[in-house]
Amino acid sequence: MALIPQSFIADLLNRVDIVDVVGQYVKLKKAGANFQGLCPFHSEKSPSFSVSPTKQFYHCFGCGAHGSAISFLMEYSGLGYVDTIEELARSAGLDVPREERTANDVARQQQTMALSEVMSAAADWYRQQLKVAPRAVEYLKGRGLTGEIAKRYALGYSPDGWQGLEAVFGTYANDEVAKTLLEGGLLIQSEQTETQQTGRRYDRFRDRVMFPIRNPKGQTIGFGGRILDQGEPKYLNSPETPLFSKGNTLYGLFEARQAIRAQEYVLVCEGYMDVVALAQLGFPNAVATLGTACTANHVRMLLRQTDRIVFSFDGDAAGQRAAQRALEACLPLMSDDKEIRFLFLPTEHDPDSYVRAYGAPAFEKVIKEAMSISGFFFKIVSQDHELATPEGRAQTHHAAKPLLLSMPPIALRTQILRELAIRTNSTAAELESFCGLSVVPAPAQSGSYSNTSQRAPSFNQGNLGNRAQGAPWQASKGSAKRVATQNMAPPQAPTDLAEQMLRVLIQFPHLGKALDANKRALALQASQLRSAKAMELMQDLLVQCDRVELIPGEQGMPATVGSGAFALFQDQLARSELAPLYEVLRKRVMGSDLDLEGAVADLEGAFKKLELTHLKTEMTEIAQKIAASNATEQDRARYRELGERLKYT
Structure with missing residues (x-):
């Protein structure tokens, strides 16, 4: 590509x-x-x-x-x-250049453009046909829809004919035209017969109310059609095409984005008409899956829009199965600041009919009272299992294990696990052991990144708690042997130096790019002392700094980073696997008034402290050799040399 x-x-x-x-x-x-x-x-x-x-x-x-x-x-x-x-x-009036554009790339782009144009033209034609189709208009009015809502969702009508789209695209005998229409799912080609070598080409959608499916840019990428009279299938979707993937598309999301933000939640329904009718009835924040199970991609799309999702399903067996698949899609993406609920309406109602029967306030009430994700979790894992028996409790554990393993290590998982242990007359430790989960206890005082939450890691302030806290350095007054007999452990550099350097580099990446091998080694050693996560973060940050494009400084000044390159650098950090950790640093430095001169001073100060720590560490190691009477004359000379350097450091 x-x-x-x-x-x-x-x-x-x-x-x-x-x-x-x-x-x-x-x-x-x-x-x-x-x-x-x-x-x-x-x-x-x-x-x-x-x-x-x-x-x-x-x-x-x-x-x-x-x-x-x-x-x-x-x-x-x-x-x-x-x-x-x-x-x-x-x-900005710029053309986007492309690298390594192959013939396949060009062909793929041309195909996508052709399909997009065809879909747009078909949607326009279907809208025009609705205006002259009394049966379709009466059907929509009968469902309580106004012309305003029909316009908002660009509803249309496909006439009851086999080759209606020829009025837009010309004869289907034209192979080039037919090829694009077939790829877009607007035409169907029948099997070849002895008399017809190419098979018959005819419209996929006939005598149906048309629901255009739009991507986030508002472009039509597919259609759903609802038959007017009796017939099967009642709803017909476009097939998968280069433009349209059911597992990556939600009907109504383009139209509902602003309402989702205003209402602070999204309502996920099962059909086109539910979405459109709910918009008419005062719930414009609804979307629908497209005849397929809810996927992880669907959930990701929704969580980019809001922190609260309410799934609405029928109360029958099919609705329960669909809800369980939604649960399985949600659990791996859960975080403690998200809320996901499951609403099950009576079997005789869908959202549209429920609002019409009981009113919008009643529907708002059942939405607020919808089952929490934890409540639905317990319902699913204990369903058909008798918790009063050892067998039933074991079966419940067996059903819960894959769901618990799919969750990130967040507080909600811990709470669900503890609650499940209580319900099954077990201990949390027993359930953790069965599922193969390990819960890392929080250290009493630690400066390491929390590894119990992928979403909210943090730097602890105050006492950062070095991994190996040594005795403070004390100047020697006398022989090295006397110093060593105090059982002095090698001094440790303050672990806050790691954060100090990380904070500087995330604001001034060109300083990281300019570091020599010796200083990089010191930075990594300080980070390793802090924690394994800090070490990983420093390694990644130095790599990202090396990728930054510099601009020449003015009047002999050193090169620096332009605002565009800096923004690109931050975008790369946001897409990194370590993005949650970078977010912690970013919160600390956003709004910081640290200028370049101060950043250079902070960085140099950190390296001086690290060099001093290494100098003292080496002296301590030699002093211990002297105390053990196994030091060479070279060791003693080195000790004296380091002592002199220490005086002037």
């Missing part, structure tokens, strides 16, 4: 102003060197959303959202990475 050069992305971020980009969607006010506003990604009354024009970066101190202009558009609009870059480039 053709790649967009990183140099172009950095140049693009240099040309666009993040304040202008964010300001199109968020009301910003000047606040010191930065701009502030209400976060568009979570509900708040006091502004905690900060945009830095110098760093070309945004950060929300409330929900943790952060990134560059690219990240903002991706999160806010739901666009993919490449689509976002293309959108920004168009706004």
